[in-house]
Amino acid sequence: MTTEPIAIDALGPAGAYRTRKRSAIPDVTGATFAELSIVPRLFVTRAMSALRAATSLPAERRLAALAEGAEIFRHGEVAGLSYEAYEYAVSRVSGVSRQAVRDAADEIHDAALKAHYATFQARPGSAVADWRDPLTRTGRAVWTRRGEVFAVHAAGNHPAPHALWLEALALGYRIAVRPSRREPLTPHRLIMALRQAGFGDDQVVLLPTDHDGADEVLRGADLGIVYGGDAVVRKYATDTTMLAQGPGRSKTLITADTDWRDHLDTIVDSISHHGGVKCINTTAVLVEGDPAPLAEAIAERLAAIPVLPPEHPDAVLPVQRADSARAVSDYLLSQAKGTRAWLGGDGVVAELGDGSAALTPSVRQLDRWDSGQLDIELGFPCVWVAPWTPADGVAPLRNSLVLNAYTKDEGLIDRLMDDPTVSNLYLGDHPTYWMEPGVPHDGFLGEFLMRSKTVIRG
Incomplete structure (x- = not known):
């Protein structure tokens, strides 16, 4: 060059x-x-x-x-x-x-x-x-x-x-x-x-x-x-x-009739693909039952992503000027108060020594889906993990460009299909970033x- x-x-x-x-x-x-x-x-x-x-x-x-x-x-x-x-x-x-x-x-x-x-x-x-x-x-x-x-x-x-x-x-x-x-x-x-x-x-x-x-x-x-x-x-x-x-606010739902362990690869890939910068990356995961084990497993996988300059062939994470990355990190920390940090609790900045910094993953567990953080979408692997119950219905899942639902509940699927704020519905092992010409x-x-x-x- x-x-x-x-x-x-x-x-x-x-x-x-x-x-x-x-x-x-x-x-x-x-x-x-x-x-x-x-x-x-x-x-x-x-x-x-x-x-x-x-x-x-x-x-x-x-x-x-x-x-x-x-x-x-x-x-x-x-x-x-x-x-x-x-x-x-x-x-x-x-x-x-x-x-x-x-x-x-x-x-x-x-x-x-x-x-x-x-x-x-x-x-x-x-x-x-x-x-x-x-x-x-x-x-x-x-x-x-x-x-x-x-x-x-x-x-x-x-x-x-x-x-x-x-x-x-x-x-x-x-x-x-x-x-x-x-x-x-x-x-x-x-x-x-x-x-x-x-x-x-x-x-x-x-x-x-x-x-x-x-x-x-x-x-x-x-x-x-x-x-x-x-x-x-x-x-x-x-x-x-x-x-x-x-914003996409793409989400993943796992109901109790599905073992998330069988789908962890796809869930993590939906979060981190292309560094989490796209509107079709998963930014929220809702799970029926205790969300902590899934949040911990996601954090363990995302923590293994290397920090590299963007032109490196093995790079995944997005890179910005260090001052811009710190601003993003500060915003995240200010919005994540009251959540449980499984990854990124002290910030998400990894400086590369040349004035640039990678934005490293963040995994935050919410006590409830309506705490206000679920709709925060940031341009790196940043995911909110929250509990869901059948009584919550489709309300936590609305306003999703893509929703990937791991469920066998056909009644729930019908309601999601009928909801006009769910633009695309994927069922099973299909990452939220999947797209093809003609769909x-x-x-x-x-x-x-x-x-x-x-x-x-x-």
């Missing part, structure tokens, strides 16, 4: 654009690793107008370009960076382990190849994809876009969410991505790869900008997706043009992007 900061240009409708105003992108030690061009609001306005004026590529060309772009992204040299250099850079900037970056790159690659298949899993069974379909002669629903331009306010905690907006591109939307300053390397590489593969500069753009410009990205689009915390979810809760992706994450994206309209013709 060069000692000079990597230049991450804006990618506008007239090509790459390097601005005078740039934001330093630090690595986990705090040293400047890259420089991100920051475009003004006027640039954003013009870029969004260009997307709106453009015409989407025909479907066959879109799918071919997605497939070629997937190969370039995962294997080629893009903007002077080999894939290996990109992987190293993302691990150093984001603090996510290099293995997690590699898995995410594979996920993005796979999502691009399967984007057409994935999008059409959301299509109503009675609808057709094109008005030219012979079935429209007698009257038929046609699945069609709700708009033309789709905006993405990207997450920076992990590269994998960039796999999702590829579905919108496959459906013919033109895409504007406002990258996170925490990790802009992945969307820059992906959009460059897509452009090399045949998408025009007026089809997909990268708009690094400030908060004023960020609002303009959303205003200039027909629909958008935004990532953030509870405040973001509340802000867009009633906006039918915005899809808010907030919904928080509902199908296609449900948000598309609508059905009746067409009848002669």
